[in-house]
Amino acid sequence: MRQLTPSDVEELENELRRERATVLEAIRAHLAGRDEDQQRELINYFADGDSRAAAEQLSETELALLRHSMDELEAIDAALKRIDFGVGGLCAVCGAPIPLPRLRAAPASQTCLECQQKIEAGDIAAPRPG
Template sequence: MNAPRHTGMAAMEDVLLAERESVLADIREHLHSAGEPGKLALLNHLEAVGDWVEADLLNDTDIALLSHELVRLRDIDAALARIKAGTYGICVDCGEEIPAARLNALPTAVSCVKCQQAYEKQHGLSHGVSL
């Protein structure tokens, strides 16, 4: 396994920590009742819209947003753990260095572009059109 040669590791850690705080703020905003930071609750959309179907849709949307934010938080925490372990910037698949441009674009990346493309192709996540 090659050690990453990125010189901006402290700067990347700062970026990840700032992103983590932003995600936590988003989660708090979705989870806490307005004006009551000590009370955990999703918004009661039925009171706001007066329609069960619309309120249910809004609740589902809130849950999907929270789920997405929790995945982002998990990815950020994993990247911070890799920084502490000295494995940040190393592709988990091939062991090669992940290019700085990729890490700047996606600080939580765990694989190089080549391995990510291979994964997407193997799992049918390619954006190409096929019949």
């Protein structure tokens, strides 16, 4: 399998930044119409499970959507951090280059397909984001 070139990594980084902007936009849309205190409480809720009262203002669906966006944001930030550390596009488990088609389909992928399958089968632990 060929190594990722610097321009592959640059493409990956650009894609991650685009996705990050989209996810942030979605989060803002979820939070729109709430005052600043409520927004802060909601963000705290997702950051450390605090402020249950804030979360209770939202419907289950809204909460699930917001949770999904927050998870995506976390994965994107972890992938960007890996690029900063010079290991962008490399599997966080075995260090092999993640195939480009996989990165194009899911730029925030942290593992190669083989390791992903082992994680899903419970053979190995998932890498911690970041």
